[in-house]
Amino acid sequence: MKIIEELRDAKTIGIGGHIRPDGDCVGSVMGLYLYLKKELPEAQIDVYLERPADIFRCIPKIDVLKSDFEKDVRPDKIYDVFLALDCNAERLGDVETLYGKAGRRINIDHHISNPGCGDLNIIEPEKSSTCELLYELFDKERLDEEIAKTLYIGMIHDTGVFKYSNTSPRTLQVASDLISYGFDFPRLIDETFYEKTYIQNQIMGRAVLESIRFLDGKCIVSMVDRKTMRFYQAEPKDLDGIVNQLRIVKGVECAIFMYEVAPMEYKVSMRSNGNVDVAEIAVKFGGGGHVRAAGCNMKGTYYDTINNLSVHIEEQLKDKENCKR
Numbered sequence: 001m002k003i004i005e006e007l008r009d010a011k012t013i014g015i016g017g018h019i020r021p022d023g024d025c026v027g028s029v030m031g032l033y034l035y036l037k038k039e040l041p042e043a044q045i046d047v048y049l050e051r052p053a054d055i056f057r058c059i060p061k062i063d064v065l066k067s068d069f070e071k072d073v074r075p076d077k078i079y080d081v082f083l084a085l086d087c088n089a090e091r092l093g094d095v096e097t098l099y100g101k102a103g104r105r106i107n108i109d110h111h112i113s114n115p116g117c118g119d120l121n122i123i124e125p126e127k128s129s130t131c132e133l134l135y136e137l138f139d140k141e142r143l144d145e146e147i148a149k150t151l152y153i154g155m156i157h158d159t160g161v162f163k164y165s166n167t168s169p170r171t172l173q174v175a176s177d178l179i180s181y182g183f184d185f186p187r188l189i190d191e192t193f194y195e196k197t198y199i200q201n202q203i204m205g206r207a208v209l210e211s212i213r214f215l216d217g218k219c220i221v222s223m224v225d226r227k228t229m230r231f232y233q234a235e236p237k238d239l240d241g242i243v244n245q246l247r248i249v250k251g252v253e254c255a256i257f258m259y260e261v262a263p264m265e266y267k268v269s270m271r272s273n274g275n276v277d278v279a280e281i282a283v284k285f286g287g288g289g290h291v292r293a294a295g296c297n298m299k300g301t302y303y304d305t306i307n308n309l310s311v312h313i314e315e316q317l318k319d320k321e322n323c324k325r
Contacts, residue, residue, distance in 0.1 A: 003137040014079040016048045016095040018087035026052045027154020034147045048095040055192045060146040069094040071251040086130040090115040113288030128171040129158035147182035178193040200238045221256040231287040247271040269295045275320045281312045
């Protein structure tokens with residue numbers, strides 16, 4: 001199917017992504033916006049998303065984002081169609097109200113933990129990213145350099161520049177087609193994926209220095225509290241990449257990174273090297289994600305959080321060991 005077939009008669013269209021948007025989320029909502037503005041120039045199209053990290057300023061038309069939800073989310077606003085991208089409705093945050101009131105709701109995602117929350121659900125876990133999924137829903141003859149660049153950004157972020165296990169032969173074929181539009185993709189990779197500010201490097205160094213290994217070294221965890229965030233004048237976006245740095249420690253099967261969002265509450269990110277299904281664990285605590293990359297919010301002390309997670313990690317590791325015998 002092509003997404004335009006579901007939207008051609010819509011006069012007002014809303015687009016939303018999940019709270020604390022990552023590269024795939026930003027790339028997918030903006031990629032869809034750029035595509036629909038080209039296909040449906042007469043329609044009113046609004047994009048609601050928390051202000052993304054500054055590294056995504058290179059995305060064309062990024063300033064159209066409605067990020068001041070107190071001002072922009074009007075309860076009386078009803079869209080003909082509202083699309084939730086890269087998440088289920090619960091992760092839309094304050095925008096969930098607009099999604100729920102829309103005349104038609106469309107959910108497009110690639111997370112295996114998403115059961116679908118729309119009148120139309122396009123959920124394909126075999127896709128590397130929501131951006132890759134959107135590529136398949138677009139008319140290829142209507143793509144241009146701006147759309148291609150935006151989708152490519154989302155793909156590199158959700159595949160770790162095509163090194164994560166969610167990268168398929170089709171993923172690389174799509175990437176090959178996208179870079180044929182002529183944007184400077186090596187520079188794009190450096191500036192949006194690898195390049196870090198001095199503060200980001202400082203706080204990553206501290207997180208790695210203070211990390212702890214347990215379960216015979218197969219699991220590693222680190223935490224940044226609000227006091228440390230204030231000391232470095234860091235924001236949540238400055239913590240990107242820490243959990244992946246922990247994951248590549250030799251001998252580690254599962255990495256956990258968390259930061260304090262409120263007293264006794266943590267945002268938890270987990271990464272696996274294959275023997276732990278972190279999505280299954282995240283779902284138990286109200287979160288979700290992929291087999292090798294997932295997250296959730298948890299309440300309690302830092303040590304309670306580790307203990308609650310470690311029970312399930314240890315159980316999976318033991319099951320893997322038993323299967324090998």
